[in-house]
Amino acid sequence: MRVVSTVMKLLGQTINSYTMGLADIPKKSLGFFPTPLVELKALTAFLGGPKLYIKRDDQTGLAMGGNKTRKLEYFFGDALNKSCDVVITGGAQQSNHCRQTAAAAAHCGLECHLVLGGDKPVELNGNLLLDALFGATLHYCGDLRKGEKIPDIFNQLTKLGKKPYVIPYGGSNAIGALGFVDAFEELHFQMKAQELQFKDIVFASSSGGTQAGLMVGKELFKTKYNILGIGIDKDEIEGASLENYILKLANETASKLNLDKEFSKNEVHLNNKYLGKGYGVVGDAEKEAIDLLARLEGILLDPVYTGKAMAGLIDLIRNNHYAKSDKVLFWHTGGTPALFHYNNQFK
Numbered sequence: 001m002r003v004v005s006t007v008m009k010l011l012g013q014t015i016n017s018y019t020m021g022l023a024d025i026p027k028k029s030l031g032f033f034p035t036p037l038v039e040l041k042a043l044t045a046f047l048g049g050p051k052l053y054i055k056r057d058d059q060t061g062l063a064m065g066g067n068k069t070r071k072l073e074y075f076f077g078d079a080l081n082k083s084c085d086v087v088i089t090g091g092a093q094q095s096n097h098c099r100q101t102a103a104a105a106a107h108c109g110l111e112c113h114l115v116l117g118g119d120k121p122v123e124l125n126g127n128l129l130l131d132a133l134f135g136a137t138l139h140y141c142g143d144l145r146k147g148e149k150i151p152d153i154f155n156q157l158t159k160l161g162k163k164p165y166v167i168p169y170g171g172s173n174a175i176g177a178l179g180f181v182d183a184f185e186e187l188h189f190q191m192k193a194q195e196l197q198f199k200d201i202v203f204a205s206s207s208g209g210t211q212a213g214l215m216v217g218k219e220l221f222k223t224k225y226n227i228l229g230i231g232i233d234k235d236e237i238e239g240a241s242l243e244n245y246i247l248k249l250a251n252e253t254a255s256k257l258n259l260d261k262e263f264s265k266n267e268v269h270l271n272n273k274y275l276g277k278g279y280g281v282v283g284d285a286e287k288e289a290i291d292l293l294a295r296l297e298g299i300l301l302d303p304v305y306t307g308k309a310m311a312g313l314i315d316l317i318r319n320n321h322y323a324k325s326d327k328v329l330f331w332h333t334g335g336t337p338a339l340f341h342y343n344n345q346f347k
C-alpha cells in the first residue's frame, strides 16, 4: 500500500497502529497514477493572480477519466476479494461514476447493473452511450437519481443466484474515500517535488467521498492546506446535508485507518454559494468557466461539476478572496463525456 509505506517512512514507528488496518485493504489497479499537476499560466494571467494550478484527474486513464477511478480501485479490490460476480451502482443518467464503474466491471470481467435517474431516452449519448458500450445493464428509475432502487436490484440478482457487490451512490463510503487518502498522498509528494504550497485545494463536492478522503489525507500528513469543496447539488444525501455527510464519512474513514482523530463540523469547508439553478443546470457562470478553460488552456471542464466549481473559484478570485501571491490548486475531477449530452447549451 502506497499510503502505508510512505506514512511509515515519515512517522516511523508511531504509524504501526494505522498500518494494521490499511495493509489489509485490497485494491485493484484501474487507472494511471500519478495524474499530472500543472500550472494554469494563461488563466492566472487572465485573472491577474493568484497563481493557479490544476490536478488532472480528468486524465486517470479509465474510460475518459475522472475522480471515481480512485474510489473504484478500492471497491473492485473488495468485490474481487469477496468473489462477487456482479456490481450494482446508481446515479443520474449522465453519471460519471456509473460510466467509470461500467468500464471497471468490463475490465475485471464482472457483470454491471446501473440504477439510473430519468426515463429511457430515444438516443444514447454522453456517459449513457459509454455505459451501454461497456455492456452494463441499465435500469431507469424516473425521479430517483441517487440509486434509491439499488436494494431492489440487489434482491433480484440474489434471487437469480448471483453474488452482487453494491457500490453506493457516487462511490462515497469509507472504502471509496480511501482512494482520496491515496490521492492526497500523491499530491503531497508532487508538491514537495515542485516545491509548492497551496493555500486552498478547490474541487466540486457532491457525494462527499472526495472531500472526506482529502480531509483524512491532510490529517495523516499533518499539512495545513485548506480543503475547500464547492457544493454543486443542494439536495440531501441519505437524509443528511452534504456537510454532515462529509463529516460522518471523514470520521468513518479515519477510524477505518485506526487514525486517532475525531473531525468536527467546523473542519468541513464546503462553499454552497455556487449551486446556481441546481444540479446539472448550466448557467452563465458555468458557461464562462468552461469557455475560459477551453480557449485559454485547451482544457475541457464538464457542465455539471467542474464547470460549477471553477465558476465558484473564479468568483472567489474576483472578490479578492486570495492574495496575488497565493497559490491555489483546482482539482479537476473529470466529467468530460457529459459535455456531449449538453450540446444544446453551447450554441
Ligand SMILES: *Cc1c(COP(=O)(O)O)cnc(C)c1O
Residues within 6 Å of the ligand: 066, 067, 068, 096, 097, 170, 172, 204, 205, 206, 207, 208, 209, 210, 211, 302, 305, 306, 333, 334, 335
Ligand atoms: C462525482 C464527481 C464529483 C464529486 O465527487 P464526490 O466524491 O461525489 O463528492 C466531482 N466531479 C465529477 C466530474 C464527478 O463525476
